[in-house]
Amino acid sequence: xxxxxxxxxxxxxxxxxxxxxxxxxxxxxxxxxxxxxxxxxxxxxxxxxxxxxxxxxxxxxxxxxxxxxxxxxxxxxxxxxxxxxxxxxxxxxxxxxxxxxxxxxxxxxxxxxxxxxxxxxxxxxxxxxxxxxxxxxxxxxxxxxxxxxxxxxxxxxxxxxxxxxxxxxxxxxxxxxxxxxxxxxxxxxxxx
Numbered sequence: 001x002x003x004x005x006x007x008x009x010x011x012x013x014x015x016x017x018x019x020x021x022x023x024x025x026x027x028x029x030x031x032x033x034x035x036x037x038x039x040x041x042x043x044x045x046x047x048x049x050x051x052x053x054x055x056x057x058x059x060x061x062x063x064x065x066x067x068x069x070x071x072x073x074x075x076x077x078x079x080x081x082x083x084x085x086x087x088x089x090x091x092x093x094x095x096x097x098x099x100x101x102x103x104x105x106x107x108x109x110x111x112x113x114x115x116x117x118x119x120x121x122x123x124x125x126x127x128x129x130x131x132x133x134x135x136x137x138x139x140x141x142x143x144x145x146x147x148x149x150x151x152x153x154x155x156x157x158x159x160x161x162x163x164x165x166x167x168x169x170x171x172x173x174x175x176x177x178x179x180x181x182x183x184x185x186x187x188x189x190x191x192x
Contacts, residue, residue, distance in 0.1 A: 008021070010057075014048065018044070022042075029061050032057065032061060033061050042054075044057040108139060108143070136181070137174050137178075140170070140177065
C-alpha cells in the first residue's frame with residue numbers, strides 16, 4: 001500500500017478523479033467519507049503538483065453531505081459565527097478550540113454509550129429510549145452552554161443571545177433529538 005507516514009495517499013487528477021494509491025482504484029467523495037467514518041487516515045495530493053489538498057477535499061465532502069442528505073450538522077448560527085472569525089484576531093485560536101471541543105464531545109458520547117450499555121444492556125429498559133433520552137438532553141444542554149461560554153471568551157464584547165432565544169433554540173434541538181430517537185426506537189421495534 002502506498003502511504004505517506006502511515007497515511008493512504010489519494011491522488012486528485014485534473015479531471016477531478018480521485019485515485020487511491022493504497023488500493024490502486026479510483027474512488028469517489030462518498031468513498032472517502034466512508035474511509036473517514038471508519039477512521040482510516042489519508043492525505044489527498046494534487047497529482048500534478050504534489051500539493052496537499054486534503055483540507056479542501058474534506059470541506060467538499062462536508063458540503064456534499066450537508067446538501068444531499070438534508071440533515072445538516074452545522075446550524076446557520078454556527079456557520080455565521082465561524083465566518084465572522086475569518087480575518088479576526090482569534091482566527092488562529094478557533095481551529096484548535098474546535099478540534100479540542102470535538103474531541104471532548106466524541107469522548108463524552110463514547111462514555112454515554114458505555115454507561116447506557118452498562119446500565120440497561122439488552123433489557124427492555126435499555127430498549128426504551130426514554131431514560132437514555134433524558135441523559136442525552138442533559139448532555140446537549142451542558143455542551144450548548146459550554147460552547148456559548150467559550151464563544152463569548154473569543155468575542156467578549158459580543159452580546160450574549162437573550163436567554164429566551166437560547167432556550168428556544170435548545171428546546172428545538174432537544175425536540176429534534178427526541179424525534180430522531182423516536183424514529184430509531186420505531187425501527188428497533190420493527191426489527192424485533
